[in-house]
Amino acid sequence: MNSLQTLTVNRIENLLNAAGLGDLVSVTIESALNNRDKKVPHVVARWTTTDLGVNEAKTDFAYNKATAERFEELNGYFSADLFAIGITQRGDFIKATHAQRTEALKARIHPAKFKLLTTKC
Numbered sequence: 001m002n003s004l005q006t007l008t009v010n011r012i013e014n015l016l017n018a019a020g021l022g023d024l025v026s027v028t029i030e031s032a033l034n035n036r037d038k039k040v041p042h043v044v045a046r047w048t049t050t051d052l053g054v055n056e057a058k059t060d061f062a063y064n065k066a067t068a069e070r071f072e073e074l075n076g077y078f079s080a081d082l083f084a085i086g087i088t089q090r091g092d093f094i095k096a097t098h099a100q101r102t103e104a105l106k107a108r109i110h111p112a113k114f115k116l117l118t119t120k121c
Contacts, residue, residue, distance in 0.1 A: 015084035
């Protein structure tokens with residue numbers, strides 16, 4: 001990883017830490033094919049989420065733990081701030097438990113619109 005890539009990852013990690021997501025989202029630089037089939041660096045973020053699927057009998061929905069990932073080519077158009085905002089807008093959903101995420105999906109609440117209810121003492 002070169003210095004620009006390191007600065008980019010550090011910027012994203014700082015923004016995620018400020019949103020309380022530093023321990024829940026991992027950020028790396030990986031090589032992947034772009035839209036021109038050229039292998040170039042991409043910024044990749046991964047976190048645990050809940051996915052909606054269908055059970056084995058295909059008779060009902062299933063809510064499974066899964067790994068979500070967001071990746072984007074690291075080129076002249078890349079913005080670390082915009083990349084981080086795409087993740088932090090789902091911050092409450094990422095911080096929620098599997099049961100809370102399942103209930104939100106059952107209620108058809110989009111992850112970006114989910115608000116984690118907290119009790120104040």
